Amino acid sequence: MKIFWSALFVLMTAALPLSAADLSGNEIVQRSLETFYYSGGDLRARVNMKLINPQGQVREREMTMLRLNLGQSGDQRYYLYFHAPADVKGTAFLVWKYPGKDSDRWIYIPAVKLVKRIAADDKRSSFVGSDFTYEDVSGRNVEDETHTLLRQEALGGRPVYVVESRPKGVADYARRLSWIDRERWLPLKEEYFDGHNEPLRTFTADKVEQKNDHWTVMLRTMRNLQNGHRTEVVFRDVEYGVGLKQEIFSERYLRDAPAQWVR
Amino acid sequence: MAAPFRKPLPHFFRPGRDSLDMQLRSLTQFSLARPRLIFALVLLITLAFLAQLPKIQTNTNPKNMLPPTSEVRVWNDSVDRTFALYEDTIVVGIVHPASVLNTATLEKVRDITAGILRIKGVAGRDVSSFTTIDNVTAAGPDLKVAPLVTKIPKNEAELQALRQHLFENPLFVDRIISRDEKTTAIYVPLEKGANGKEAADRIREILAGYQGEEQYYVAGDPVARDTFGAEMFKLMGIFSPIAGMIMFIVIYAMFRSLAPAATMMLVAMVAIIWTMGLGIGLGFPIHIMSSMAPVFLMAIATDSIHIFNEFSFRLRESKDKRTAIIETMAAVSRPVRYTALATAAGFAVLLFMQSVPVKVFGGLIVFGTLVLRLLSFSLIPAILTFVREEKIVQEEIVANRTLQHLGAWGARRPKTAVAISAVMIALALFGMSHIAVNNNMVAWFKPGSEIRNADAVINRALGGTSLGYVVVSTSEPEAIKQPQTLRYIEGLQRHLEQLPVVGKTSSVADYVKRINRVLHDDDPRFDTVPDEADTIAQYLFLFSMSAKPSDLDNVVDYPFQQANVWVQLKSWDAAAMASVIQSMQEYQRAYPANLELRPAGIAYFNFVWNHEVLWDMVKGFVLALAVVLLILIFNFRSLKWALVGYVPLLFTILIIYGAVGFAGKDFDMPISVLSCLSLGMAVDFSIHFISRLRQRLAETGVDAKHDLAALREALVWTAARPGKGIMRNAILFAAAFSVMLFAPLTPYITVGAFIVAMMLFSALFTLLYLPALIVLMRGWLFTTGVTK
Known part of the structure; x- marks a missing residue:
């Protein structure tokens, strides 16, 4: 029902000349988070991540990502299986995401056949050495920040809202600007700033495609402007609504990857 | 009786036979004839050079004693890039007479760290302190990754837990906690180009706000370097005029007359302005070396005292000022000219050195010396024509x-x-x-x-403020993850640590051993390098998932082909790094392997320099x-x-x-x-x-x-x-x-x-x-x- 009203709302707003008063920053960010992190009931994708240091040297990670929404609660499950680099093949990563509190994460280390639960700060810990934090990969909560709609403009030929978000609690950034597609609701660009208002990181959605009727960012880049490091992520074989079962997202399958989905 | 002796040496003493002598003589005569023109010319040229002075740029970094293209700087820069290292780090030492592990001190450390993070020029993301350094611990089935101190311990049990975390982790001991737990440190890396003294001054301002039993110390290469640079300029500003004043007074005391004193100071000032104006006008930044140029020129200018000395005798003998001036110049021109030449030659040698600031310094002094001599034969006689005879020399003329x-x-x-x-x-x-x-x-x-105190205190308590590296290179990518490579590195560390000047070493092997132990429920038997390369690879992968990626980047390069061993030294002596290099070579000879070992870092730079x-x-x-x-x-x-x-x-x-x-x-x-x-x-x-x-x-x-x-x-x-x-x-x-x-x-x-x-x-x-x-x-x- 929520989706329906939202869709209706989008239809209306897309059809009418918009004034900023029509949507609050909060609502825009809420819609954007839903589209970016929750599209479809489930998702399966092959993800290639390139970590590029300032000298242009590259480390690659190749993984299968499985994602499942648990109803409308906002609870989510992620399963990540690493195919490459060869010496870490079989390493797998499980996330149970709860809105409003820190996620649970487990890792399986095949060389020592150990599953460990990782207790780490989502907001500042790097995801597999990339420029993305855990939070960037699995999403933050709309309540974590206060959002203000600054303006509407065009970005790369797309109509966008520009929203400023400031974290309510402690975070590694002081301010974030988001350029959110007014029709597709995906963030096309994000800029993070530190306390001196110096740019920290920049996210860009470099290629957006529609997959199973869902607008999906197929190529994205996160640049660390302070150390010159960047991470490029390519999504391939994106499928929504493939029928993932909740049981896959468990310690058993962490140790023994579900062959049906991980190939 | 005189004639036979004199004959073979006539051109020596007969002015006019030597063309330069003649030129100087005519310059002197011209100056005596047209003193006002000489004043005007000198004034004009001086103003032209004076106009250059506001363009002054300073460069107090001793690193620039070697050009940026020198092998050691190119190599060090590449090591800094490869391992994402900071060129400069300030170390803040905090010492408590009993133990820093108490609630009040820890709160101060937390607040000081927060203050330091707000300083401009500080690379905040990599500041290491109790509240920012990552600690990976095992808690049952959990792997906990968090800053060492997230919540300040409030009671003895919590303090005891912190103490245990600190001392069970070799990455912390001698780095952020001393073995007697009386000293902790905050490591403050600086962004490229940040001024170490300014950052240190900000830090001192923050520290001044905290009262209590703790003592605070600010140390590290950038502090010493940039403080030295700043002090140097201050000193030059204070000491050059004082030296000038003293010379003025001494000359006055010697001749009991203001004229020679004022003339010599004037000549020195003109030469200094021309020289510094030339250097600045040509775009050379003022460096440690060239900042000494004014004092040196002032010293060289004292050579004209021979003119006044001789003049005081001649004036008494001939009673006519003009004749006395010409005779004086004739008598002293040769020695004065050659002493100037000798001085200039001594400094001209510096032009053949490798170091650019040394060359600039040499060139400037050569120029200044020549200017001084030129002025000796023009400006000094010109001034003398204007001074009444009795004012020139009032001393009693006795040998x-x-x-x-x-x-x-x-x-x-x-x-x-x-x-x-x-x-x-x-x-x-x-x-x-x-x-x-x-x-x-x-x-x-x-x-x-x-600065010296701070360095001594921190060096006594912790691993050392002077940092060198040993870069271990393998022949192919991924080879660092081989167990034998890590064990070789571990052995090298133990070997280097036998040197008394080496306070602490750290490497990727330490991280791998730490993870191995933490994954095995903190069992000390697993404080070792695992036997399989895949295990090591997966540990490092885990490490990159759980900590700041830069921690790993600092010790291993991107393709896992090179490792960087940190060697903290307790002395800034160039000789300390020399002993590290020697020990490194000993180890290589004792355990030949297909690995290349190469020293780097600021300590290595000091050694090469x-x-x-x-x-x-x-x-x-x-x-x-x-x-x-x-x-x-x-x-x-x-x-x-x-x-x-x-x-x-x-x-x-x-x-x-x-x-x-x-x-x-x-x-x-x-x-x-x-x-x-x-x-x-x-x-x-x-x-x-x-x-x-x-x-x-x-x-x-x-x-x-x-x-x-x-x-x-x-x-x-x-x-x-x-x-x-x-x-x-x-x-x-x-x-x-x-x-x-x-x-x-x-x-x-x-x-x-x-x-x-x-x-x-x-x-x-x-x-x-x-x-x-x-x-x-x-x-x-x-x-x-x-x-x-």
Whole structure:
């Protein structure tokens, strides 16, 4: 029902000349988070991540990502299986995401056949050495920040809202600007700033495609402007609504990857 | 009796035969004829150079003593890039008399860290402190990744838990906690180009806000370096004028007249403005070396005291000012010209050095010296025409009796003099054998100074403030993850740690061992490098998922082909890194492997800099010795006289370096620079003495070879009259530079002491030993012209 009203709302707003008063920053960010992190009931994708240091040297990670929404609660499950680099093949990563509190994460280390639960700060810990934090990969909560709609403009030929978000609690950034597609609701660009208002990181959605009727960012880049490091992520074989079962997202399958989905 | 002697040497003393002499003579006459034009010209040129001064740029970073293209800097920069390292890190030490592990101190550490993170220029993401450093711990099935202190412990149990975390993790001990737990540290890396002194000052401001039992110390290379740079400029600003004032007062006391004092200061100021204006106008930043140029030029300017000295005698003799000026210039032009040439040559040698700031310094002093001489023959005579005669010299004109006795003693007891000098030379050579070539920037600050204290305290308690690296390179990517490579690195660390100067080492092997232990429920038996490469790879992968990626980047390169071993040293001595390199090579020889080991880091830079620049200077010194000898030969048109004139110079240098050796003072950068200076200046006195002696002999027509009494008389005259100029020059020089003995930075004290000693010694040796040598060798020296 929520989706329906939202869709209706989008239809209306897309059809009418918009004034900023029509949507609050909060609502825009809420819609954007839903589209970016929750599209479809489930998702399966092959993800290639390139970590590029300032000298242009590259480390690659190749993984299968499985994602499942648990109803409308906002609870989510992620399963990540690493195919490459060869010496870490079989390493797998499980996330149970709860809105409003820190996620649970487990890792399986095949060389020592150990599953460990990782207790780490989502907001500042790097995801597999990339420029993305855990939070960037699995999403933050709309309540974590206060959002203000600054303006509407065009970005790369797309109509966008520009929203400023400031974290309510402690975070590694002081301010974030988001350029959110007014029709597709995906963030096309994000800029993070530190306390001196110096740019920290920049996210860009470099290629957006529609997959199973869902607008999906197929190529994205996160640049660390302070150390010159960047991470490029390519999504391939994106499928929504493939029928993932909740049981896959468990310690058993962490140790023994579900062959049906991980190939 | 005079004629046969004079004949072979006519062009020496007859002005007009030497074209340069003639030019200078006509310059002097022109200046006497058109003094106002000379003033106007000098004023115009001075204004032109003055206009350049506001463009001043400073560069106080001693790193620039080697060009950015030098091998060591290119290599160090590439290591910094490969391992995402910071060039500069400030270390803040916090010491509590009992233990820093108490609630109040930890709260202060938290708040100070938060304050430091807000400082501009600080690389906040990589500041290491209790509240920012990542700690990976095992808690049952959980792997906990969090800053070491997230919540300040409030009770004994919580403090005990923190204590346990700290001391079970070898990555923390000797880094952020001392073994006696009285000291902790905050490591503050700086962004490229940030000013270390400014950041340190901000940090000190923050620290000043915290009262209590804790003591705070701010140390690290950037602090020492940039503080030194800032102090240096302050000192130059204060000491140059004070030295000038003292010289003014001393000259006034010597001549009881303002005119010579004011003239000499004016000439010195003009030369300084032209020289600094040239350097700045050409776009050279003012560096440690070139900042000393004004004081050096002021010293070199004192050579014109010979003009005033001679003038005071001539004026009394001829009573006509114009004649006295022309006669004075004729008498002193040759020695003054050649002393200028010798000084310029001594510094010109610096132009052949590798280091750009040294070249610039050498070039500027050469220019300044030539300007000074030009002014001696133009501006000084021009000024003298304007001064009423009675104002010029009011002192009683008497040749100095002490100097007469000094010269006479040397002339009468030449063998005793030579014997004493032989003993002194032997002692000096023994002392010189104890000289160690070394450089230590922290030692540039006085014992008891804040920077030196901070360094000592932190070095005593923790792993060390001086950082070197050993880069281990393998032949192919991924090879670092091989167990045998990590074990080799581990062995290297243990080997290096046997050196007393090495406080701590860390490497990727330490991280792997740490993860192995944490994954195995903190079982100490797993504090080892695993046997499988895949296990190591997966541990490092896990590490990159759980900590700041930069922690890993600092110790291993992107393709896992190179590893970086951190070596913390407890001393900034260049010799400390030398011992690390030696130990590294020992290990390589004992355990041959297909791995390349190469030193890097700021400690390595200091080591190379020490070697290259200092030895460069030593080479320059030897070169300058040869050039000065050539100039003497050219000046005297005689190898024999050149060799004799060389003796007081050599003697002075031997005695001073002997004293340096006995005092246990390292041969460091300031001393090496002074060596070149000393050559060009100490030889001045010989040139004056011998030129004027031969002039006197020619004028009086003495047969020096056979008439010993007449030779002695001429020697006594020389010691007393030009000798007075020499002594005045030396005293003036020494007086001005003695100010530096009160400087708060040791290189300035060294420079001051060295110059004071050098001038007094070389003047003394000139007046004492030259007569002795000339008397002893008269048969050899005065062969020409006595064939009849």
